[in-house]
Amino acid sequence: MPRKSLVARLRKGFIPLAAAASAPLFFAQNASANWISTEHGGSPNADAIHSLYLILMITGLVVFFLVEGLLVYTLWKFRAGRGHEAQQIHGNTKLEIGWTGGAAVLVIILAVVSFFKLGEIRDPPNSDASGYKTTTIAKDPGTNQKIPPDGKAMHIIITAFQYGWRFTYDDGDPSTPNVYAYRDLYAPTNTTVLLDITSQDVIHSWWVPQLGGKFDAVQGFHNWTWFKIPASKAGSVFRGQCAELCGRNHANMTLSVHALSPADFTKWLADKQAQLEQAKVEGAKQRAVVDAGETLK
Amino acid sequence: MAAADVTTKTTEPTLPRVPLLTTHSVERELTGWRAWVLTTDHKKIGIMYIVTALIFFVLGGTEALLIRLQLGAPDNTLLDPATYNAMFTMHGTTMVFLFVIPIMAGFGNYFAPLQIGARDMAFPKLNGLSYWFYVCGGVVFYSSLFFGAPEAAWTSYAPLSDDAYTPGFGTDAWIFLVHLTGISSLVGAINFVVTIANMRAPGMGWGRMPIFVWTILIYSVMLIVALPVIAVAATLLLTDRHFGTHFYDASAGGDPMLWQHLFWFFGHPEVYIMIIPGFGMISEVLPVFSRKPLFGYKAVAAATASIAFLGTLVWAHHMFTTPSPTAVLVFFMIGSFLIGIPTGVKLFNWIFTLYAGAIEFKTPLLFAVGFLSMFLIGGISGIILATFPIDWELHDSYFVVAHFHYVLVGGAMFSITSGLYYWYPKMTGRMMSESLGKWSFWFMFVGFNTTFLIQHSLGLDGMPRRIYEYGDIGHWGTYNLISTIGSFILAFGLLLSMINAYISLKRGPIAGPDPWRANTLEWFIPSPPPVNNFDVVPRVRSVEPLKDIRQEVAARSQTVEATPSATASA
Ligand code: HEM
Ligand SMILES: [Cu+2]
Ligand SMILES: [Cu+2]
Numbered sequence: 001m002p003r004k005s006l007v008a009r010l011r012k013g014f015i016p017l018a019a020a021a022s023a024p025l026f027f028a029q030n031a032s033a034n035w036i037s038t039e040h041g042g043s044p045n046a047d048a049i050h051s052l053y054l055i056l057m058i059t060g061l062v063v064f065f066l067v068e069g070l071l072v073y074t075l076w077k078f079r080a081g082r083g084h085e086a087q088q089i090h091g092n093t094k095l096e097i098g099w100t101g102g103a104a105v106l107v108i109i110l111a112v113v114s115f116f117k118l119g120e121i122r123d124p125p126n127s128d129a130s131g132y133k134t135t136t137i138a139k140d141p142g143t144n145q146k147i148p149p150d151g152k153a154m155h156i157i158i159t160a161f162q163y164g165w166r167f168t169y170d171d172g173d174p175s176t177p178n179v180y181a182y183r184d185l186y187a188p189t190n191t192t193v194l195l196d197i198t199s200q201d202v203i204h205s206w207w208v209p210q211l212g213g214k215f216d217a218v219q220g221f222h223n224w225t226w227f228k229i230p231a232s233k234a235g236s237v238f239r240g241q242c243a244e245l246c247g248r249n250h251a252n253m254t255l256s257v258h259a260l261s262p263a264d265f266t267k268w269l270a271d272k273q274a275q276l277e278q279a280k281v282e283g284a285k286q287r288a289v290v291d292a293g294e295t296l297k
Numbered sequence: 298m299a300a301a302d303v304t305t306k307t308t309e310p311t312l313p314r315v316p317l318l319t320t321h322s323v324e325r326e327l328t329g330w331r332a333w334v335l336t337t338d339h340k341k342i343g344i345m346y347i348v349t350a351l352i353f354f355v356l357g358g359t360e361a362l363l364i365r366l367q368l369g370a371p372d373n374t375l376l377d378p379a380t381y382n383a384m385f386t387m388h389g390t391t392m393v394f395l396f397v398i399p400i401m402a403g404f405g406n407y408f409a410p411l412q413i414g415a416r417d418m419a420f421p422k423l424n425g426l427s428y429w430f431y432v433c434g435g436v437v438f439y440s441s442l443f444f445g446a447p448e449a450a451w452t453s454y455a456p457l458s459d460d461a462y463t464p465g466f467g468t469d470a471w472i473f474l475v476h477l478t479g480i481s482s483l484v485g486a487i488n489f490v491v492t493i494a495n496m497r498a499p500g501m502g503w504g505r506m507p508i509f510v511w512t513i514l515i516y517s518v519m520l521i522v523a524l525p526v527i528a529v530a531a532t533l534l535l536t537d538r539h540f541g542t543h544f545y546d547a548s549a550g551g552d553p554m555l556w557q558h559l560f561w562f563f564g565h566p567e568v569y570i571m572i573i574p575g576f577g578m579i580s581e582v583l584p585v586f587s588r589k590p591l592f593g594y595k596a597v598a599a600a601t602a603s604i605a606f607l608g609t610l611v612w613a614h615h616m617f618t619t620p621s622p623t624a625v626l627v628f629f630m631i632g633s634f635l636i637g638i639p640t641g642v643k644l645f646n647w648i649f650t651l652y653a654g655a656i657e658f659k660t661p662l663l664f665a666v667g668f669l670s671m672f673l674i675g676g677i678s679g680i681i682l683a684t685f686p687i688d689w690e691l692h693d694s695y696f697v698v699a700h701f702h703y704v705l706v707g708g709a710m711f712s713i714t715s716g717l718y719y720w721y722p723k724m725t726g727r728m729m730s731e732s733l734g735k736w737s738f739w740f741m742f743v744g745f746n747t748t749f750l751i752q753h754s755l756g757l758d759g760m761p762r763r764i765y766e767y768g769d770i771g772h773w774g775t776y777n778l779i780s781t782i783g784s785f786i787l788a789f790g791l792l793l794s795m796i797n798a799y800i801s802l803k804r805g806p807i808a809g810p811d812p813w814r815a816n817t818l819e820w821f822i823p824s825p826p827p828v829n830n831f832d833v834v835p836r837v838r839s840v841e842p843l844k845d846i847r848q849e850v851a852a853r854s855q856t857v858e859a860t861p862s863a864t865a866s867a
Contacts, residue, residue, distance in 0.1 A: 034758045056684060075666065089589065089590070092649075117686065203457065205618060205692075221554070
């Protein structure tokens, strides 16, 4: 029976194949640019996506080599002109039930592993004690919002528009104005930052590859995600870009996330606040001039 | 087997399953161009479908090459953003609505009736209508090139596709294309279902129907399920654009998510509509060239049906990054994983069809094997993308572009090419050149993988899709250059096959009725078949009626090789 010898052959081949398939893992660890696995390193959710991706990719590579190997072997072994006759086999119920079951088991395992990893990717952790001071986050019912166990985080509202990003730092205190910025998002390290993403026109998509997955900005909806940059990354800049076609300038709807140590971030925020105050004072002065019926210089 | 049962005259009263044709008058046969334009012959309509679809394929391919040229280097300025957006919108729309779906209708038109032993489709005039609706859809769509091309991608997401953000004729042309090709496919699909249900040869129960006919049936049912939904969605978009409604406009209480749900409720079945007839072609080609029956006929038919069923339940796996609750994401992830099971089953059935066979490496087989090896890659990357936490990272990146091209080019297009080489002799009476075919295969295989394998890496390295330019980031420049070079190798390979098809029309060796020693009824009659297809319809006793006939003839004449209707072809 050719079938038996084949199964044995597959079994023998499995270990070297698995080894070959996991070789890219080692490259992935060293490569600076990513060609074999997802970008990561800026936030635990991106790291968890990366490790889940590796599990699926290696499983996929093993399947790939097994099936492709079987195919190539079959093509070679049973090519015409070697003096054999085609065997008139119509099927084999046992074998067919076998690979249906095998595929089902594999798929179930992958699903279980994914659910196992889901929490790490979806649910924000607490900020570290050394992080920037956080505020209690209000529940946003009817959305996919997830809040850290201690209920506290930094809250940034992201409003996407054609073609840019507005970041509003919600300090939880309605009596003081919120600091806001365009295109460049400054964020403290060791701090869980919750992002509340929406759009004021067409659909856009928030994506900073090293800080985790992308989340669509849709007018009328709030889409929540988070990141938490480790202290070692203070000073880094993470590149990001709109990932949903939003019009002619979609390609240029870029953004940067600048990681600052909590101390530097405090300084940056104070600077911004001062600038806002300054602008308010300037504005009031100018308004006074206009109100007095004079023209602005 | 009783010798007298091998063939049976249709005029015998013992054949109630073949409807008797009556006519009120006999029309003179048309000649010249009118023979084509006014025809209701399923074979002519099939050829017109195939040729028209190939013309659109050349247009869509040209757009693809322009896209690739623009992306060949960082900060390239070959195309401006408006043109670039128009190019990928037209490329995607053309490939889906004007190439793959209609060319499958073309092969179905030509071969489904022949394979079931019918003399035409059930409604020949509707069949012509369906073709002309398709042509109108294509013409309306391409006319937009002169009035302002669509720019909102083949998915036309609202509110980007709304008049506030994309004014002008382009998106309207897209909507009309959806309606016109939709009517075409709907009419065609009903025609297929009726034909297949009612006009099968005596003895051909459901369990003896060729797999290609099964897949055309399932393709038709899926079209009937999915098309009305996109028709509604596009109509709502039309009224939003021109008649003051706000179905998709959040600023006026509408819901942009509604478009995505409606679109993908059609759009996901659509990708199976594109690939399932390809499954059918592969299931015809592999047994013929390995000289073995299809391994697990019932399993393959059942797996196809369950893929189609599950395929209507997973649409929101295109929406993992939208604001949706986790429970929804989990449901659509599990559904998508489940599709992996019947798909895996089919892949193994196909490989085991080859196993222990006597494989002849003719061009159709090469393309079929190319299909197997690349569809596998698309399937694996599909499972990775169906894992929604991973899709959060990879959605709308070049990883996705790579994934669906492995399915659509490596899958659908390679199966179409395989089918073309396989059935060309039947349609034209001549063989295509084997050596040119093999060259074409290798250029296409190498070119395809060069173009699209590296795009996985581009996506992993963070490049979003649908961007007309990019800076000098990471390895994007190098990867994109490799991909662009690959696309021209692929295009050259395709060109070889087109040249092959063209020159073989006049110069190819005469094929005879059954050049491949195949198994299904279309090979029972001369190549090309006469207008009425069958003078006698054989009684079908298995899935491989022609093999039975060949064996019977061989048994009677004591020769190994036999061509049953050789006299008819001369
Ligand atoms: C001939 C070789 C082909 C090449 C080089 C090619 C290249 C491309 C590229 C580079 C894109 C991405 C454009 C972007 O996101 O900016 C794209 C998109 C697409 N391609 Fe192809 N393609 C080819 C064949 C096909 C075929 C045969 C099909 C379908 C059967 C197809 C279907 C699509 C679709 C649906 C899109 C999405 C369009 C959109 O984003 O709206 N392509 N193609
Ligand atoms: Cu965008
Ligand atoms: Cu889908």
